[in-house]
Amino acid sequence: MYKLIEIDLTDKKIEIKDAADLHRDFIGGLGVNTKLLAELTPPGADPLGPDNNLIFGAGAFVGTLLPTAARTELTAKSPLSGRFGTSNSGGLWGAALRFAGYSHIVLTGKSPTPVYITIDNEQIKIEDAAHLWGLSTAETVDRIRQNKGKDYQIASIGPAGEKLVRFASVQNNYHGSWGRTGMGAVMGSKNVKAIAVRGTGEVSVADSPGFAKIMSEAYKKVISHDSYGYTKRYGSMVVSDPYNKIGALPGHNFTRGYFEDWIETRGRGVFEKKYKEKDLACFACPIACTHWTNVKGGQYRGYENKGLEVSFTLEFGAKLGIKEIAEILQCAEICNLYGMDVVSAAGAVAFAVEANQNGLLNQAGTEVPVTWGDFGGVISLLEKIGQRKGIGDLLAEGVKTASSKIPGSAKYAMHIKGVEMPVRDPRGKWDVWMLGYLTNTRCGDHLRTRSPVDNLLGGVRSYFEEDISVSEDTVNSLDMPESLKKEIFGEPPFKVDIPRMAVYSEDLITIINSTGLCIRPPVHRALGPAFYARALSAVTGYRYTEQKVMKAAADIWLLQHQFNVREGEKKEDYAFPARFYEESLPVQSGGTNPPLPREVINEVLQGYFKARQIEFTQGD
Numbered sequence: 001m002y003k004l005i006e007i008d009l010t011d012k013k014i015e016i017k018d019a020a021d022l023h024r025d026f027i028g029g030l031g032v033n034t035k036l037l038a039e040l041t042p043p044g045a046d047p048l049g050p051d052n053n054l055i056f057g058a059g060a061f062v063g064t065l066l067p068t069a070a071r072t073e074l075t076a077k078s079p080l081s082g083r084f085g086t087s088n089s090g091g092l093w094g095a096a097l098r099f100a101g102y103s104h105i106v107l108t109g110k111s112p113t114p115v116y117i118t119i120d121n122e123q124i125k126i127e128d129a130a131h132l133w134g135l136s137t138a139e140t141v142d143r144i145r146q147n148k149g150k151d152y153q154i155a156s157i158g159p160a161g162e163k164l165v166r167f168a169s170v171q172n173n174y175h176g177s178w179g180r181t182g183m184g185a186v187m188g189s190k191n192v193k194a195i196a197v198r199g200t201g202e203v204s205v206a207d208s209p210g211f212a213k214i215m216s217e218a219y220k221k222v223i224s225h226d227s228y229g230y231t232k233r234y235g236s237m238v239v240s241d242p243y244n245k246i247g248a249l250p251g252h253n254f255t256r257g258y259f260e261d262w263i264e265t266r267g268r269g270v271f272e273k274k275y276k277e278k279d280l281a282c283f284a285c286p287i288a289c290t291h292w293t294n295v296k297g298g299q300y301r302g303y304e305n306k307g308l309e310v311s312f313t314l315e316f317g318a319k320l321g322i323k324e325i326a327e328i329l330q331c332a333e334i335c336n337l338y339g340m341d342v343v344s345a346a347g348a349v350a351f352a353v354e355a356n357q358n359g360l361l362n363q364a365g366t367e368v369p370v371t372w373g374d375f376g377g378v379i380s381l382l383e384k385i386g387q388r389k390g391i392g393d394l395l396a397e398g399v400k401t402a403s404s405k406i407p408g409s410a411k412y413a414m415h416i417k418g419v420e421m422p423v424r425d426p427r428g429k430w431d432v433w434m435l436g437y438l439t440n441t442r443c444g445d446h447l448r449t450r451s452p453v454d455n456l457l458g459g460v461r462s463y464f465e466e467d468i469s470v471s472e473d474t475v476n477s478l479d480m481p482e483s484l485k486k487e488i489f490g491e492p493p494f495k496v497d498i499p500r501m502a503v504y505s506e507d508l509i510t511i512i513n514s515t516g517l518c519i520r521p522p523v524h525r526a527l528g529p530a531f532y533a534r535a536l537s538a539v540t541g542y543r544y545t546e547q548k549v550m551k552a553a554a555d556i557w558l559l560q561h562q563f564n565v566r567e568g569e570k571k572e573d574y575a576f577p578a579r580f581y582e583e584s585l586p587v588q589s590g591g592t593n594p595p596l597p598r599e600v601i602n603e604v605l606q607g608y609f610k611a612r613q614i615e616f617t618q619g620d
Helices: 020-026 029-040 093-099 137-148 180-189 208-224 228-246 262-266 268-274 310-319 325-338 342-357 362-367 375-387 391-395 399-404 432-439 472-477 482-489 498-515 521-526 529-540 546-566 578-582 598-612
Strands: 003-008 013-018 054-058 072-077 084-089 104-108 115-120 123-128 153-156 170-172 176-178 192-198 276-280 290-294 304-306 465-467 495-497
Touching (some): 003 123, 020 029, 020 546, 029 054, 029 072, 029 546, 054 093, 054 180, 084 170, 084 176, 084 180, 084 546, 093 153, 093 192, 137 153, 170 180, 176 180, 228 262, 228 268, 228 310, 262 310, 262 325, 268 276, 268 325, 304 325, 310 325, 325 375, 342 391, 362 375, 362 391, 375 391, 391 399, 432 498, 472 482, 482 495, 495 498, 498 521, 498 529, 498 546, 498 598
Parallel strands (some): 003 104, 115 192
Antiparallel strands (some): 003 013, 054 104, 115 123, 153 170, 153 192, 170 176, 276 290, 290 304, 465 495
């Protein structure tokens, strides 16, 4: 049922291996990727060297019709952080891989010349990519489909990946991406331009009647959840307005948490009314949370693209101060064509703008926008980064490295453990989500720790506890181990324990990313470990229990943590940039949110380490 393709790029060898045992113990997707990376990549390996391994892993449910079963994890040692690197993408690519008969691809070594890989059911080839090298990701997809067939699903890198921009992405067909932690640079370092997949088979399950009932149950739970309607209507843009309201926008490189005209220019309502044309869905998804944009007026009339994702809005619209939605989309499009992570690319530009405003770039400052909101200047600098030209060559190393080479600029480099910070300011509201920025095993990121009962507009009791924002009945019906409910919510429920919920949230999202479902709220909130245990049992024939699934998730997380520790991670690395501890954040009505109390945040972290049952030895 689960087969792995191992491709030795150095010697051009292809081997098919049975991955059933790996799936049994590590579920699939992210879990299997984690185990393979930890075993195959030697300590201290150069992330851009041949000893690093690049692993694609479709989740255990991908290719079935379980709601949202479309996600594939892409994992390697990150060239941005030097630690565990991974990213996730949906669309049709993972389903095509499963239909071809495989769940994972492992790329080892390095090809001496540019190549691309084609997988057409049982036919797997390493082909010359000289004619593709230098093309944008969209041009690459077009060229391969012209030559091979329109039904191929294509993962590719653009010029940024070829030139080893350390936050290069791998693009999923035209508009999707495996964005964070620099997986495109790893693929480029191996001289692999693309992996094109076509599959015409089916995904079998061990218990077809039982699984049919489980699919029906999951569908009903997802579409009946109270988060379904607004997620389908707005997609990720649903949080755009609340972020501004609570003063948590990453405005102007995290120096302002709100904009007076945000709702009128970059809010979810203006997007829906003036730009959104239709809903789009990944494979097997009833939510259809992504959209197609058509600009119907103004200077960009007729411009069309996929979006608007809230990450585009927060990174280009808030962090860089761009107001026009059409311009925000064009910034994202440049990143997609070059193959660059939107968050890190925007972070690099924001760092350069602020450093330039403070007179630190000297002659190189002429290549950098002098004001926030300079659309033309942002586009130009993004292209320089993608091409590694001028100051773009330095910024392509990421803000941590760039700031180390520009005296006095470290205070403007917004990163955690080397990975640029995304989308939300912790001074706007402290909660489980914000603690997750520090504890995330792929470093400074927002998509691996999120409470299934979070409420952006909910209250905060202390840095250790949130107000509970759901009813006692909701807590009682939550698919969550009963012992954890008592620890996290209290008995009767009256609060959310932030450190303990962070641990559970990480484990839940680990399960989701290993099974290949989506972390959008209707899935994240409606389904839990007991459901995943029954579904995995029906698919694989191996008996899972809630306890086994939770243990597997904890084991997967621990492997990632151990990987990071072996690569040099220390306890003191769990920290926000100094700005968040030293500067207040301007918010609405002329007020400010105070800096984070460093010692208190460290106490919360101690509570998290205790709940996670990990210790840092002397020197770690």
